[in-house]
Amino acid sequence: MFLGKEVRVLLKNQAKQSFVELKKRKDKESKSLINSIQRTIALLKENPQYGNPIKKQLIPEKFKQQGIKNLYRAELSNFWRMLYTIEGNRVEIFCFILSVVDHPTYSKIFGYK
Numbered sequence: 001m002f003l004g005k006e007v008r009v010l011l012k013n014q015a016k017q018s019f020v021e022l023k024k025r026k027d028k029e030s031k032s033l034i035n036s037i038q039r040t041i042a043l044l045k046e047n048p049q050y051g052n053p054i055k056k057q058l059i060p061e062k063f064k065q066q067g068i069k070n071l072y073r074a075e076l077s078n079f080w081r082m083l084y085t086i087e088g089n090r091v092e093i094f095c096f097i098l099s100v101v102d103h104p105t106y107s108k109i110f111g112y113k
Helices: 013-024 028-046 103-109
Strands: 006-011 052-054 071-075 081-088 092-101
Touching: 006 013, 006 028, 013 028, 013 092, 028 071, 028 081, 028 092, 081 103, 092 103
Parallel strands: 006 092
Antiparallel strands: 052 071, 071 081, 081 092
16 A cells, blocks of 8 residues: 555566566576565555656657656666556556666666667
């Protein structure tokens, strides 16, 4: 519950694919990432604004084309990042996790060098 509303966290598209791929792997890094993702999801259920907000003018075009108006970043273990957006109505809040990526991929998404 956050501000009296139920919070639902949903994995979408690339984030869902990454999570499934990580669950298939049995190495130490993937187990660490799975735990980190699950811990972050629990934090998001308590406070959807847990992550760092990304300035509107810095939101990548690929997300803007999907109608994303707000974007947050949460840091995961092993320098991975989780990108998510928040939507809501009077009854509940939805956190849509859009991407779970390693640091080089994150840098590429935002055009960092």
